[in-house]
Amino acid sequence: MLARxxxxxxxLCSALIVFGAWEIAGRIPVSFAFPTFLESCAAFWAxxxxxxxxxxxxxxxxxxxxGVFISAVLGIGLGLWIGLSRAFDWLVSPxxxxxxxAPLAALIPLLVMAYGIGLTSKVFxxxxxxxxxxVLNTGxxxxxxxxxxxxxxxxxxxxxxxxxxxxxxxxAFPIIFxxxxxxxxxxxxxxxxxxxxxxxxxxxxxxxxxRSIADYPxxxxxxxxxxxxxxxxLNVLERIENHLLRxxxxxxxxx
Amino acid sequence: xxxxxxxxxxxxxxxxxxxxxxxLRDLSLDFPRGQLTSLLGPSGCGKTTLxxxxxxxIPATSGEVLVNGEVVKAPGPDRAFVFQDFALMPWAxxxxxxxxxLELRGVPKSERxxxxxxxxxxxxxxxxxxxxxxxxxxxxxxxxxxxRALSVDAQVLLxxxxxxxxxxxxxxxxxxxLLGLVQNENKTFIFVTHSIEEAVYVSDQIAILLxxxxxxxxxxxxxxxxxxxxxxxRRDPEYLDIVDRIWASLRSYVE
Ligand SMILES: Nc1ncnc2c1ncn2[C@@H]1O[C@H](COP(=O)(O)OP(=O)(O)O)[C@@H](O)[C@H]1O
Ligand SMILES: [Mg+2]
Numbered sequence: 001m002l003a004r005x006x007x008x009x010x011x012l013c014s015a016l017i018v019f020g021a022w023e024i025a026g027r028i029p030v031s032f033a034f035p036t037f038l039e040s041c042a043a044f045w046a047x048x049x050x051x052x053x054x055x056x057x058x059x060x061x062x063x064x065x066x067g068v069f070i071s072a073v074l075g076i077g078l079g080l081w082i083g084l085s086r087a088f089d090w091l092v093s094p095x096x097x098x099x100x101x102a103p104l105a106a107l108i109p110l111l112v113m114a115y116g117i118g119l120t121s122k123v124f125x126x127x128x129x130x131x132x133x134x135v136l137n138t139g140x141x142x143x144x145x146x147x148x149x150x151x152x153x154x155x156x157x158x159x160x161x162x163x164x165x166x167x168x169x170x171x172a173f174p175i176i177f178x179x180x181x182x183x184x185x186x187x188x189x190x191x192x193x194x195x196x197x198x199x200x201x202x203x204x205x206x207x208x209x210x211r212s213i214a215d216y217p218x219x220x221x222x223x224x225x226x227x228x229x230x231x232x233x234l235n236v237l238e239r240i241e242n243h244l245l246r247x248x249x250x251x252x253x254x255x
Numbered sequence: 256x257x258x259x260x261x262x263x264x265x266x267x268x269x270x271x272x273x274x275x276x277x278x279l280r281d282l283s284l285d286f287p288r289g290q291l292t293s294l295l296g297p298s299g300c301g302k303t304t305l306x307x308x309x310x311x312x313i314p315a316t317s318g319e320v321l322v323n324g325e326v327v328k329a330p331g332p333d334r335a336f337v338f339q340d341f342a343l344m345p346w347a348x349x350x351x352x353x354x355x356x357l358e359l360r361g362v363p364k365s366e367r368x369x370x371x372x373x374x375x376x377x378x379x380x381x382x383x384x385x386x387x388x389x390x391x392x393x394x395x396x397x398x399x400x401x402x403r404a405l406s407v408d409a410q411v412l413l414x415x416x417x418x419x420x421x422x423x424x425x426x427x428x429x430x431x432x433l434l435g436l437v438q439n440e441n442k443t444f445i446f447v448t449h450s451i452e453e454a455v456y457v458s459d460q461i462a463i464l465l466x467x468x469x470x471x472x473x474x475x476x477x478x479x480x481x482x483x484x485x486x487x488x489r490r491d492p493e494y495l496d497i498v499d500r501i502w503a504s505l506r507s508y509v510e
Contacts, residue, residue: 152342155310155330156356156407166359170346245346 035217043217044224052206053225060202063119064191067126071183075131076176079138083172084164089139100132104190108197122194129190130183137179141172177241181234188230263288263411263443264309269318271304278304280468282318286411286460291437291444293454295501296464297508302447303339305469306413309445310336322411332360335409339416341396343388349375350384352399356407367406374402378432394425405436411443418453426453431485433457451505455497456488463501466508473504 019037026036035043047053082089108125115121145168153163169176195204203222210218264286271279278301286292294302307313309320311330320327322334335356343352350371351358357367375384378398388396397417404412418426434457437444448454454461461475480491488494 146342148338148340148342149344151307151312152336152338153359154312155334155336156359156403157330157332158359162359166355167344170344173346 033214033216035220039217040220040224043215044221047206047218047221047225053203053222056202056206056222057225057229058202060191060195060204063122063126063194064187066119067123067190068130068184068187070123071127071130071134071187072180075134075179075183076138079135079176079179080142080164080169082135082139083142083145083168089143093136093139096132096135099128100136102128104128104193105197108194112198117199121198122191125194125198126187126190129193130187133186134176134179134183137182138172138176141175141179142168144175145171174241174245177237177245181237181241184233184237185230188226188233192226261288262286263323264445265321266305266309267319267321269305269308269320270316271301271308271313272316277468279308279315280470282464282470284462284471284474286443286445288443289441290459291433291446291457292460292462293458294445294447294462294464295451295454296449296469297466297505298449300464300466301469302449302464303415305464306336306415306445306447309411310334310413312336332407333409334411334413335404335407337397337400337404337412337414337417339419341388341393341400341420343396343399345388348385348387349380349391349399352388353402353406356403360407370406371402374406375399377405378402392421392425394421394429397421397429405440409442411445414444414446416447416449419449430457434485451498451501452489455494455501461497461501463504475501 022040023037026034026039029036044053078092082093104125107128108121111121111124115124149167149171150163153167158166192204195202196208200208203226206222207219210216210222262285266282266284266286269279269282270277282301282305284292294305296302304313308315309322309327311327311334322331344355347355350368353375354362354367354371357370358364362370372384375381378401380395380398380402383391383395388399391399397420401417404414418429421429430453433444433446436442437457437459446454446457455477458477459481461477462471463473463475464470465472475497477493477497479493480488483491
């Protein structure tokens with residue numbers, strides 16, 4: 001209990017230091033385009049209460065949610081297949097390794113040419129960002145299922161399906177989830193990138209527009225809102241994960 | 256049951272090669288029903304390989320294994336395996352682990368948990384049903400592995416160095432308990448060990464395996480002390496004699 005209070009206190013301190021430094025740097029000012037922390041807060045509040053932020057996120061979340069959903073379902077499926085079949089691994093893994101390292105900004109013009117400037121292209125960008133880590137993590141985790149557990153499943157007469165559903169998947173679950181978390185973070189980056197590089201809509205529009213009229217506090221507020229949302233989202237995901245993993249969690253740390 | 260032939264398991268002229276490595280060469284051995292046979296030999300001599308071939312987990316390169324007169328092609332309900340590294344599912348509670356063999360056989364939950372309860376009590380783990388493997392000591396984990404093997408009620412119990420990963424005191428207790436099991440359970444035990452003392456202490460029959468490529472060098476059947484009180488076995492002249500004899504014949508293979 002005490003330790004937890006202490007941890008919270010320290011986190012608060014850390015926030016105060018960062019925001020304090022920001023405020024001071026803004027007041028010097030470091031650059032005329034660098035607003036103070038309090039100005040940014042005010043702008044944040046303004047965007048929040050006049051509904052701009054809400055409308056913007058409705059737009060931004062569309063490709064994000066669709067893209068992350070596709071990446072999760074397809075990514076886990078492909079990863080499972082990769083982990084189970086050597087041949088499929090060799091066939092498919094390189095694509096995702098390349099995808100992971102490819103400079104996305106360079107691909108965007110190609111996507112726009114093929115799919116236009118609408119939702120499809122943005123979903124693609126999110127998928128390109130989110131899917132590789134989900135696929136590769138899942139594949140690795142499945143492949144690394146302890147051999148003796150699989151052997152145990154066979155020895156006790158489990159079918160192939162039993163072994164996959166009751167042993168391989170649960171065993172890989174923590175790492176699949178870690179991949180999912182990384183994928184979601186990357187998806188956030190993808191969604192914002194798409195709005196900045198393809199067509200300014202949603203939060204990307206707030207950023208682009210406020211920059212063009214030199215309303216820097218609003219621009220910073222929009223950027224901060226993305227970070228806050230991403231952190232909140234990852235927190236929720238972590239909670240779900242903790243809930244699903246209750247018992248086994250500590251064992252992974254212990255062994 | 257209609258065929259009360261003397262041997263529960265017969266291994267006939269089994270060869271096993273792993274690529275270039277010749278693990279077993281022309282190995283033949285009978286395992287009398289209702290008795291405990293030890294496979295004794297130095298590490299790497301192919302004990303696990305032989306056990307897994309009997310289990311139907313890996314195929315022999317040539318030769319055959321008969322269980323109750325039937326040729327082994329795959330794992331079957333007549334055999335259960337106790338693993339050296341326990342092979343417990345870290346995400347599953349003790350009771351789910353113990354009942355897992357029955358779960359894979361499609362036994363309804365309430366029924367299989369009732370059976371599991373019984374064997375959890377038999378191995379002395381009452382009260383730990385809802386613990387997770389990481390909360391148990393090594394000895395307790397192996398009791399879970401043993402309860403799982405017992406609860407599927409197979410006639411042949413295959414045990415791969417089940418006590419090698421537990422401490423010496425626990426190990427001695429296990430050995431005593433094993434003698435009790437052999438007496439009460441009317442099952443055939445095939446017990447792998449690299450400990451001479453352990454083999455002599457628990458076995459009705461000891462098969463000494465030569466290092467790779469492995470064949471049976473000698474079969475020893477302790478006679479005199481089997482019916483004595485467990486506390487006196489280790490001081491029995493025949494026990495000490497056999498331990499010495501086995502060491503004498505194995506020492507030349509240990510560098
Ligand atoms: N999957 C495998 N692939 C290649 N060689 C193996 C494999 N399993 C076992 N071996 C080899 O076969 C020999 C016997 O192994 P094993 O049966 O595990 O011996 P033991 O259980 O007596 O220690 C060892 O030399 C080992 O290196
Ligand atoms: Mg072994």
